[in-house]
Amino acid sequence: MDLVTYDDVQVNFTQDEWALLDPSQKSLYKGVMLETHRNLTAIGYIWEEHTIEDHFQTSRSHGRHERSCSAEQPSEFFQCGKAFAYESRSQRHQIKHTGEKHHDCNQCGKDFRTRNDLQIHKRTHTGEKRYDCNQCGKAFARSCHLRIHKRTHTGEKPYECNQCGKAFASSSDLEKHKRTRTGEKPYECNQCGKAFAQSSHLRIHKRTHIGEKRYECNQCGKAFIQSIQLRIHKRTHTGEKPYDCNQCGKAFARSCHLRIHKRTHTGEKPYECNQCGKAFASSSDLEKHKRTHTGEKPYECNQCGKAFAESSTLQIHNRTHTGEKPYECNQCGKAFARRCDLQKHKRTHTGEKPYECNHCGKAFAQSSSLRIHKRTHTGEKPYESKQCGKAFAQSSHLRKHN
Structure with a gap:
């Protein structure tokens, strides 16, 4: 049986609805x-995210609750128009607007608006995850x-x-999705000004x-900035291709x-050069192609320039400097x-000649041989001699001639 939460049974009214x-x-x-x-208290519900017990735990607080209940209107908060049935909930909500933070974590110094927020944060230090899924066993801190x-x-x-009808499991996922349509990027880097649609992307940046x-x-x-980058990198060691x-x-x-890769089957080519249309x-x-127009060569050898x-x-x-030859014929x-040089070499063993002339049918092991x-x-x-003007079909023939 699923755990009962306060959110399952609570009823919130807006100011207009209450009126x-x-x-x-x-x-x-x-x-x-x-x-x-x-x-909920009788069945052992833990009031960690909804401190409604402030109204009921003592006769004094109960009296305060009765007095707040006798008013015609609930406690209102006029900055955002939201209304509450209980004064203490209105006060807690008001902190969101004032930005007050009175509860400091004694481990990392981070401060929070409410004691409840601090208690939840502390689980990031302890690793406590008290909420288990009864279907798969996965545990959560909240x-x-x-x-x-x-x-x-x-x-x-x-x-x-x-706008598009797409549905999401959480309101935060919906908000992220909406930004893909609006282009909104509310999270800005205070060092370089780059903006992001998601706070997690800013954090990584x-x-x-x-x-x-x-x-x-x-x-x-x-080493890597993101855990997913490490996970992908590890596949270079394991050879895993999922x-x-x-x-x-x-x-x-x-x-x-x-x-x-799938685009090689469908023929889809969604990225078009705005200079030549390719x-x-x-x-x-x-991006690589665009450099053929601009002549940009951003990758420079630190040994020869x-x-x-x-x-x-x-x-x-770089291997011409180090002498590294990582591709070995088995x-x-x-x-x-x-x-590619190893692939060409292997054809000397197999006799494979995949490049065929469409004029005479002669086949070759290398595309360059077919071209010649x-x-x-x-x-x-x-290939023309600068000395006598004689021309050749192959560069090697010109070299011999010179």
């Missing part, structure tokens, strides 16, 4: 809430988080976007300024790589600096 009730209805409401409090989690089991999505990389790989020592293409079976370590399957491919348009090209170039042991061969059909001779 529409007649005295007998208001009296009934107050009587029901008193009875509800007694019943009852409201358990309530939202349970919707993953029931499929309940009570918060619906009034701030680590780029302080250089904090709290998630370290226990195999190679590489994302399979349902059309060709190819597997990927990252979901975004699978998404991009379209690409991924935004990164478009040579610059490159792509980081991967710089990485390969048949003869020969090693290569580039994967095609010049025998077209008569193209792009």
